[in-house]
Amino acid sequence: MDRRATLGMSFAELVMxxxxxxxxxxxxxxxxxxxxxxxxxxxxSSLVRPDPDHPEPSYRPDWAE
Known part of the structure; x- marks a missing residue:
């Protein structure tokens, strides 16, 4: 720290x-x-992230149809 910058500072300010x-x-x-x-x-992560224009098909179980 520059000595000229510390001339007006108290001890607590110097410690902080x-x-x-x-x-x-x-x-x-x-x-x-x-x-x-x-x-x-x-x-x-950016390379592996799927393309938002071509989303992957979502999984739908057979009983949900």
Missing amino acids: ARVGQGIGVLCLVFLLPILPFLTVGALV
Whole structure:
């Protein structure tokens, strides 16, 4: 954090700024390794999803007719 930006801040504000930075770093550390898997999952899901213009026939049991 820039020293000039902290001149007018109280101790509590400085602590909260550091806590916010720490939480941001933790989010990046946990999310960055997962993002490639989420991207691949979304891509595969979009490729496997059936085409809405040609819906598959729905299952109707014999007794329902």
